[in-house]
Amino acid sequence: MDERAVRQKVRDLWARDALASLSEFVTIPALSPAFDGDWRESGHLHAAVRHVRSWFERRPIEGATVEVVELEGRTPVLLLDVPARSATNADTVVVYGHLDKQPAAGEWSPGLGPWTPVVKDERLYGRGAGDDGYAGYAASAALEALHAADGRHARTVVLLETGEESGSPDLAAYLDHLAGKLGKVGLVICLDTSGFDYERLWLATSLRGIAFLDLTVRVLTSGVHSGHGSGLVPSSFRILRELLDRIEDPRTGQIKLPELVVDIPGERIEEARIGAAEGFLAPSLPVVSGVRSTTDDPVELVLNNTWRTTLSVTGAEGLPSLADAGNVLRPYTSLKLSFRLPPTADASAALGAIEKALTTDVPFGAKVEIERAEAAAGWNATPRAPWLESTLDEVSAEVFGKPWRAVGLGGTIPFLGLFGRAYPEAQFVVTGPRGPGNNAHVADEWLHLEQTERVTEAVARILHAHATA
Known part of the structure; x- marks a missing residue:
């Protein structure tokens, strides 16, 4: 595989088509069902699915099929199914993201708004840009870049749900419904977490x-x-x-x-020792003057x-x-x-x-x-396989220029527990381009565009390494 070609293709896609389409996605007020009880009547979730489906269908990815699955009474799921390319690994890869959004959450800064995409200072502002609209674009761009650079990948299914911000109440039913279609899943890449900076690849390894x-x-x-x-x-x-x-x-x-x-x-x-030694501690809090931490x-x-x-x-x-x-x-x-x-x-x-x-x-x-x-239940990642450990080291050095780091999550993300129980033997790469101050659930949400390109390139190279693992 030509790594330089992967990088260039990823950059070109984000600079042109992907950023433009993601910006249009921001304009859709696709509130999660917990915040829009009339989501079927409003049609915004379906509009978000149609928009990203159209993007998938326009991608020149050989053999790819696009499908919307909608079980009775449940929110829809969008699938991009790409057959294996020069792979010896027969396991399926699932790349996860979601298309539903949080509400506007108060007043935004002048010139910004939840449904008004604004590109400023290498950031895309707007609700759903970073949580989690970028995921489908990053996944398809990684696959497209692999094809352009003569890369390899196992069969890869991009799965985008529309209920994550409501606790993913429908995801278990879909994983059960799609079990026969997906087959044996050996790698799960979840693009919906954040790290402590915008300079390295961050992997979530557990959550409470x-x-x-x-x-x-x-x-x-x-x-x-x-x-x-x-x-x-x-x-x-x-x-x-x-x-x-x-x-x-x-x-x-x-x-x-x-x-x-x-x-x-x-x-x-x-992992906690390494992070603490490098100054990556628990999230910063608006602590009242004089209040001490629970421990030194x-x-x-x-x-x-x-x-x-x-x-x-x-x-x-x-x-x-x-x-x-x-x-x-x-x-x-x-x-x-x-x-x-x-x-x-x-x-x-x-x-x-x-x-x-x-x-x-x-x-x-x-x-x-x-x-x-x-x-x-929470989730704890399975031990990393040697191929994944070495790939993470290589990608971090060549794409980010700094070593990757692992982080535990103090919150609860139901979809990770569901994937962990559905695929207990799979390798997990839980990552994303979000970091400090990105305002995922509050006003002025934004996506770090340069970090998104790097994460997309990392996904492509992990897919390539997995193909022959």
């Missing part, structure tokens, strides 16, 4: 799972004057504090339930954010505003509890342990109610 529930503690059928009732029955808030202390040490944050704790793999600890050890900070369970109270009811609060012993307190779980924790078992801790032997016989309890 999640469990959440609404917890209510009731002690009275109605509120009473605090002077009349306090001291006779405990406050609902006091009981809530005691229940939460069964799960988390309030001083150290240490989780007490064994179902919520795992042994952290040695390779993930080493940078490695422990990374592991806290990526491999340890954390509890956050994200909502409350039964508590009047300060201006409206009188001297009342309130009848109940409700809290929304959000647990970020370790990547390898059994999410169902963790949720069961949480519910048991909150409902067993409740102090003073108070009534405990749990509603809307759900859990989702």
Whole structure:
């Protein structure tokens, strides 16, 4: 393969057709179903699919077929299926992205808007440019560049869903529906994550799972004057504090339930050490002056954010505003509890342990109610094969000029867990061109164009290496 030809083709495609078409994609307000309950009637998701489908159909990629799959009652999926080219590897490659978008999310800066594409300072501004409209263009451009440079690749299927921003509720059904069509999948490339800079290739290697529930503690059928009732029955808030202390040490944050704790793999600890040594820590936060981190050890900070369970109270009811609060012993307190779980924790078992801790032997016989309890598993990448390790080293040196780095993700991305369970033996390359300040879910979202070209070139070279692995 002519690497220089790959690079030139990728640059030409992004400078001309790909950037122009992606800019048009930005104009489509293709909100995810969680934000547009009438998505079928509005037609925006289907318009986004049609737009990218048209781009795929115009690509001069030999043997490629394009198909829209839409199961009854579910959001559509767009597929670009490209047969193998001079490959000895019979496994299928799946390249993932999504076409649904987040809402506008407030006021954008002057001259910018969620549905108005603007190219400025080597950035493409607009909702969906970086999350995740670029993915389909990068995947097809990588394949087109390989064909132009006499490169190789195994059979490659680009799969673009339209429900990721809603938690990918339809993806499992599609992976099951397409299982026979896709065959044995040996490599999954997911183009929907970010890194800590725009100078190197970043790979996500794990992400935490999640469990959440609404917890209510009731002690009275109605509120009473605090002077009349306090001291006779405990406050609902006091009981809530005691229940939460069964799960988390309030001083150290240490989780007490064994179902919520795992042994952290040695390779993930080493990744945290490397990242911390180079100054790549947890995400920057708008910390109030004087507030300290949970630990002074940078490695422990990374592991806290990526491999340890954390509890956050994200909502409350039964508590009047300060201006409206009188001297009342309130009848109940409700809290929304959000647990970020370790990547390898059994999410169902963790949720069961949480519910048991909150409902067993409740102090003073108070009534405990749990509603809307759900859990989702995390994901931990399979060990990298030697061919992938060496390819990443080579691509990083020749395309980026800096070594690639791995990062754990503290959040939860359901599609990765779904792919991990569907293809447990596959190699995973989870990457993307997003980085600090790209504003994926807030105002002024933008895509770093030069980094997108480099990631596209990296994808092409990984596909080429996989073809004979």
